[in-house]
Amino acid sequence: MREELQSLLSKITDNHHFSGAIAIFNSHEILETSSGYANRVEQQLNKVNTRFGIASGSKLFTAIGIAQLVEKGQLSFETKLCDCLNVPFPHFNEKITIHQLLTHTSGIPDYFDEAVMEDFEELWTKTPMYLLKSLQGFLPLFQNDEMVAQPGEAFCYNNAGYIVLGLIIEQQTGMTFQHYVEENIFKPAGMNDSGYFSLDCLPQNTALGYIDEDDGSWRTNTYAIPIMGGSDGGAFVTASDMVKLWESLIDFRLVNKGLTKELLTNHVDVKEGVGYGYGVWINDQNGRVVKYHVMGYDPGVSFHSAYYPESGYKIAIPSNHGDGAFDVMKDFEEMFQRLDT
Structure with a gap:
């Protein structure tokens, strides 16, 4: 069975010219593979333990951090933004809650409005990406803008809301967001190779993200995304390591059982069969949850990771290319459907 699965995985990565790594775990099976280059110039291959950027796949870490503060009694999910963060937002509704920020229903303006801007790199024409070394650096991009909806009115995916949540964690703990996550989530989960790294000082065994141009040329994403990751990605x-995150979460090693349930509860319906918890997407069929998953896309980054509660499988697919992770995830799911029939 293991050899058959490994062969099928190789076919999937070959079919999609996939550049990245794949880890698939359940209680009795561990499968890992990698393909493509971590560094195209030096032709350094991706390895199963290569570090990859995961863009918005990081939002789950922010949600877990907030849940930890709730567990300590420092906050509740119904705490109002104005009661837990000393940052002025002159046009924000005073009724905005942490729950609404977590579920993308706060109605605050986003710093990257996908309905208006198609190219993420447009952001850096006015605010150079190399200045965004802290969460505070993002505030001028949305702090003084008007609300786009009333709190709780509608789901609208929002990166700025997660920047705000990260600022709450910083104020409540006295730690930088990145240090908080590394100490209180990555270490307890055994994610020893994961972290937040500056793009101009990446550690050994970290893949560069690549952007392929229409003319066949390519470039790294060094000047295309913020220099330092934060609470929105x-x-x-x-x-x-991402699989370890799922295992630690569902084993209640990061927050208690009740708060884990809150994280993994569908709090808002996004479309038929898809809802959103706290930092996590939830797919259901006929009233049963079939998949919890996170994903992230940036220039030079694509990422999908999921936990399937019925089978117990956890999968992580980071890629140092702007697409590929979704196609591999889709083929993985079709592969297991065939094997189960």
Whole structure:
């Protein structure tokens, strides 16, 4: 069975010219593979333990951090933003709650409005990406803008809301967001190879993100994304470390059982069969949850990771290319459907 699965995985990565790593775990099976280059110039291959940027796949870490503060009694999910963060937002509704920030229903303006801007790199024409070394650096991009909806009115995916949540963690703990996550989430989960790294000082065994141009040329994403990841995205993980995150979460090693249930509860319906918890997407069929998953896309980054509660499988697919992770995830799910029939 293991050899058959490994062969099928190789076919999937070959079919999609995949550049990245894959880790698939359940209670009795561990499969890992990698393909493509971590450094195209030096032709250094990706390895199963290569670190990859995961963009918005990091939002789950922020949600877990908030849940930890709730467990300590420092906050509740219904705490109002104005009661837990000393940052002026002159046009924000005073009724905004942490729950609404976590579920993308706060109605605050986003610093990257996908309905208006198609190119993420447009942001850096006015605010150079190399200045965004802290969460505070993002505030001028949205702090003084008007609300786009009333709190709780509608789901609208929002990166700025997670920047605000990260600022709450910083104020409540006295730690930088990145240090908090590394100490209180990565270490307890055994994610020893993961962290937040500056793009101009990446550690050994970290993949560069690549952007392929229409003319056949390519470039790294060094000047295309913020120089340092934060509470809305940008952590670096290995595929196996991300699986460890799922295992630690569902074993209640990061927050207690009740708060884990809150994290993994569908709090808002996004579309048929898809909802959103706290930092996590939830797919259901006929009233049963079939998948908890996170994903992230940036220039030079694509990432999907999921936990399937019925089978117990956990999968992580980080890629140092702007697409590929979704196609591999889709083929993985189809592969297991065939094997189960």
